[in-house]
Amino acid sequence: MDLDELAQRIYQTSHLTGEFVLRSGITTNEYFDKYRFESDPVLLDAIAEAMAPLVPTDTEVLAGLEMGGIPVVTALSRHTGLPCAFVRKHPKPYGTRRLAEGADVTGRRVLIVEDVVTKGGQILQSTNDLRTLDATIHSALCVIDRQQGGPEALAPANITLLSLLTATNLRPPTPHP
Numbered sequence: 682m683d684l685d686e687l688a689q690r691i692y693q694t695s696h697l698t699g700e701f702v703l704r705s706g707i708t709t710n711e712y713f714d715k716y717r718f719e720s721d722p723v724l725l726d727a728i729a730e731a732m733a734p735l736v737p738t739d740t741e742v743l744a745g746l747e748m749g750g751i752p753v754v755t756a757l758s759r760h761t762g763l764p765c766a767f768v769r770k771h772p773k774p775y776g777t778r779r780l781a782e783g784a785d786v787t788g789r790r791v792l793i794v795e796d797v798v799t800k801g802g803q804i805l806q807s808t809n810d811l812r813t814l815d816a817t818i819h820s821a822l823c824v825i826d827r828q829q830g831g832p833e834a835l836a837p838a839n840i841t842l843l844s845l846l847t848a849t850n851l852r853p854p855t856p857h858p
Contacts, residue, residue: 682727688850691728691825694718696851705800705829713825713851715796719752728824728845729756735843736761737820741789744768744781744816746807749796753824757794766791768807786816793821798831798842805838825851 682690695717702708718724736743736757743765745754751767758765764784772780791811793804804821811818819839826832826844835842 682731684731684846684850687727687731688846690724691718691846692851692853694721694724703799703827705802707799707829713797713827715749715824718824719749719796725752725756726759729753729760732757732822732824732845733760735822735845736763736792737790737843739790740792742766742784742786742791742816743794744786744791744807744811744818745794746803750794753796754794757822765794768793768811770803770806780810781814781816786811786814788815789817791816791818793818793840795821795823797825797827798823798844799827799829801831801834801840801842804831804835804840804842808838808840 695714697712697714698710700710701712743754743758743763745751745765746768747770754765766781766783766786768781772778795804808818820841820843822843824845826847828848832842
């Protein structure tokens with residue numbers, strides 16, 4: 682499946698209209714329900730396959746952000762052979778009490794993996810948390826960049842946003858008269 686076909690499948694599967702409040706606080710009338718593409722195993726596998734070439738060659742660990750980044754990072758790990766970590770928003774007060782479960786991120790080059798990015802707020806928070814664990818992070822990779830300021834918000838933290846698709850890629854073709 683080429684990138685245009687993949688974009689069309691994601692759009693058909695996950696595009697919703699209505700009134701939605703995003704994590705960033707922005708209200709929008711267009712929403713991509715990531716759980717719809719993440720819960721479709723065939724579509725998720727195609728997404729991960731298309732994302733694999735975007736992973737920087739020096740990456741040692743893929744780090745998926747709770748919750749939507751977890752299925753994406755798991756599928757991406759299968760295609761790259763790289764270990765993955767599952768990054769919590771907050772460590773649980775029981776069990777291992779770790780911020781990042783799975784692969785160890787300490788002293789390793791880590792790629793943040795997220796599903797949909799608007800302003801990059803969770804990427805910034807998780808990157809700051811992982812950097813306190815001595816993880817080296819220079820990039821984040823997402824399925825969809827909503828093109829609402831994510832790359833610009835991440836730049837001061839020395840994070841480059843890589844994206845498989847943008848909101849522009851997901852616009853349906855305009856019919857010609």
